[in-house]
Amino acid sequence: MDSAALRKKFLDFFAARGHAAVPSSSLIPDDPSVLLTTAGMQQFKKYYTNPEMADRDFGSRNTVSIQKSFRTSDIDEVGDGRHLTFFEMMGNFSFGGYFKKEAITYAFDFLTKEMGLAISYVTIFQGKEGISVPKDEESARIWRSLGITDIREEGMDDVFWGPTGASGPCGPTTEIYCKNSAGEDIEVWNIVFNEFFCSGSREELLAGNATLEPLATKGIDTGMGLERLAMCVQGKNDIFETDLYAPLMDLVPSDFTDTQKRVIADHARAAVFLLADGVRPSNKDREYVLRRLLRRAIVMHDVRPLIERTIEQYGPTYPELVREKDSIVSAYSDEREKFMKTLRHGLKEMERMPSGDAKAAFHLYESFGLPYEVIKDYDGGKRAIHLTREQFDEEFKKHQEVSRAGSSAKFGGHGLYMKTGEVTIRDESEVEKVTRLHTATHLLHAGLRAVLGPEVRQDGSDITVERTRFDFRFPRKVTPEEIKKVEDWVNDAIRHDYQVKWEEMPCEEGIQKGALGFFREKYPPRVKIYTMHDPASGEIVSCEFCGGPHVQHTAEVGKFKIVKEEASSAGVRRIRAVVE
Ligand code: GLY
Numbered sequence: 001m002d003s004a005a006l007r008k009k010f011l012d013f014f015a016a017r018g019h020a021a022v023p024s025s026s027l028i029p030d031d032p033s034v035l036l037t038t039a040g041m042q043q044f045k046k047y048y049t050n051p052e053m054a055d056r057d058f059g060s061r062n063t064v065s066i067q068k069s070f071r072t073s074d075i076d077e078v079g080d081g082r083h084l085t086f087f088e089m090m091g092n093f094s095f096g097g098y099f100k101k102e103a104i105t106y107a108f109d110f111l112t113k114e115m116g117l118a119i120s121y122v123t124i125f126q127g128k129e130g131i132s133v134p135k136d137e138e139s140a141r142i143w144r145s146l147g148i149t150d151i152r153e154e155g156m157d158d159v160f161w162g163p164t165g166a167s168g169p170c171g172p173t174t175e176i177y178c179k180n181s182a183g184e185d186i187e188v189w190n191i192v193f194n195e196f197f198c199s200g201s202r203e204e205l206l207a208g209n210a211t212l213e214p215l216a217t218k219g220i221d222t223g224m225g226l227e228r229l230a231m232c233v234q235g236k237n238d239i240f241e242t243d244l245y246a247p248l249m250d251l252v253p254s255d256f257t258d259t260q261k262r263v264i265a266d267h268a269r270a271a272v273f274l275l276a277d278g279v280r281p282s283n284k285d286r287e288y289v290l291r292r293l294l295r296r297a298i299v300m301h302d303v304r305p306l307i308e309r310t311i312e313q314y315g316p317t318y319p320e321l322v323r324e325k326d327s328i329v330s331a332y333s334d335e336r337e338k339f340m341k342t343l344r345h346g347l348k349e350m351e352r353m354p355s356g357d358a359k360a361a362f363h364l365y366e367s368f369g370l371p372y373e374v375i376k377d378y379d380g381g382k383r384a385i386h387l388t389r390e391q392f393d394e395e396f397k398k399h400q401e402v403s404r405a406g407s408s409a410k411f412g413g414h415g416l417y418m419k420t421g422e423v424t425i426r427d428e429s430e431v432e433k434v435t436r437l438h439t440a441t442h443l444l445h446a447g448l449r450a451v452l453g454p455e456v457r458q459d460g461s462d463i464t465v466e467r468t469r470f471d472f473r474f475p476r477k478v479t480p481e482e483i484k485k486v487e488d489w490v491n492d493a494i495r496h497d498y499q500v501k502w503e504e505m506p507c508e509e510g511i512q513k514g515a516l517g518f519f520r521e522k523y524p525p526r527v528k529i530y531t532m533h534d535p536a537s538g539e540i541v542s543c544e545f546c547g548g549p550h551v552q553h554t555a556e557v558g559k560f561k562i563v564k565e566e567a568s569s570a571g572v573r574r575i576r577a578v579v580e
Contacts, residue, residue, distance in 0.1 A: 530542070
């Protein structure tokens with residue numbers, strides 16, 4: 001049975017039992033407290049507390065749907081053959097139409113009679129005193145009456161659903177496990193008995209900071225992943241062998257590992273569905289989730305063929321993919337281009353990296369925001385064969401210790417601080433911005449000296465994603481005309497697109513070269529010197545001690561603007577500037 005037949009069987013089975021078929025809602029939920037749609041019940045949440053609205057909206061208190069769903073919680077598990085980010089969630093729902101007996105019997109009949117599967121075992125809620133929810137004896141009785149004897153008791157973590165969002169319906173669940181072709185037990189279906197309304201979020205409930213009130217009308221909410229069902233019915237070992245994924249997997253070159261192939265296929269497919277619902281890659285919330293998926297895939301492979309194949313394959317079921325085809329493909333291409341540009345610097349460094357050198361890998365992370373997985377997977381994993389997560393984390397720890405001690409991170413007067421794991425890619429565009437601001441700061445320093453004279457001495461600097469702040473010794477206020485001249489000088493240097501080069505050398509040699517530094521800091525014995533020089537006149541435009549990173553050509557800095565000039569302390573002026 002192919003996936004199209006499975007979808008149809010499911011919808012027909014429940015339609016024949018009085019359920020109204022409701023189309024999937026968007027992956028962008030109505031509920032602002034939820035990032036993405038994670039389950040079929042989300043679009044039905046309000047009906048559990050207002051069942052009469054279901055009569056009005058669906059002509060029934062029972063519905064069935066196949067919902068586009070996305071779970072960020074599983075993102076790091078993708079690659080193991082069982083976990084996905086995006087998936088299709090089949091579900092039947094009831095808002096007072098029926099309860100445990102019917103819900104369990106429907107699931108039993110659908111799996112054993114329609115799908116021809118054997119149930120390995122089921123789970124039920126073991127009860128929890130603190131929240132006064134008793135053990136689910138009733139479900140156990142119903143399962144036994146259907147001939148299921150392997151009934152396992154589990155707790156809050158596994159068999160108590162919800163609520164989704166800031167508050168909402170929730171309750172104990174019973175899960176059904178079937179075998180895949182390798183004989184492993186796979187959870188295929190989860191049946192939730194919505195008996196309570198929770199006053200707070202799930203986290204608040206688990207922490208004892210929310211209360212449960214019995215719902216006036218008890219409800220049913222179920223979820224069965226189409227991909228897992230297909231794996232069991234089609235006799236496959238993992239979901240990537242099913243007809244939902246095999247055509248995408250075939251488009252990934254065969255020299256990639258299975259894990260890499262799965263990540264590429266999952267991420268490309270998920271990105272298509274997010275793009276079709278209007279999400280665009282950016283640096284926060286769901287936009288960031290999309291960016292992370294795309295960049296993780298792109299660093300391994302140009303996934304455009306998979307993007308196109310997903311649209312072709314899923315278009316008949318999800319017409320929005322066909323409708324949005326052009327915008328999906330162009331958003332992908334834009335993001336790829338942007339990412340490749342950011343990567344260019346990093347990749348150059350990576351090429352020079354001895355494989356397995358954790359120090360070099362950490363340098364890439366620190367300077368270019370390339371996370372461990374990206375470094376590891378770059379070029380099909382050929383570069384960093386021996387690099388391990390442990391070594392990388394070890395470097396990370398060392399760096400944190402050094403930062404805390406306050407030495408290397410402030411090297412050059414403006415250290416670049418990166419954050420840890422999860423937020424890394426989020427910071428990639430920030431790294432790009434900060435990199436541009438670093439170079440702008442060198443040009444500002446040089447411009448101030450060109451306009452105000454060589455007595456200008458750096459007294460400190462601080463760079464954030466928004467702006468650079470530069471302190472320098474100078475005995476008087478800088479006039480608006482002088483500010484304008486400095487600004488023009490810097491923009492002129494940017495327009496000339498000078499090359500930015502660096503060399504490592506002994507500290508003494510840097511000093512002899514006349515490189516500008518911030519000598520309140522103690523420099524290490526070997527230093528990096530960044531220079532920009534004008535090939536036409538042969539003059540040095542800027543030469544400074546600095547840990548970097550910097551752009552490679554000044555034109556990358558963009559438009560430079562001084563936004564404020566003020567006194568910082570006696571004899572010290574402070575300038576704030578931005579790049580656009
Ligand atoms: N809402 C039930 C589930 O997603 O498992």
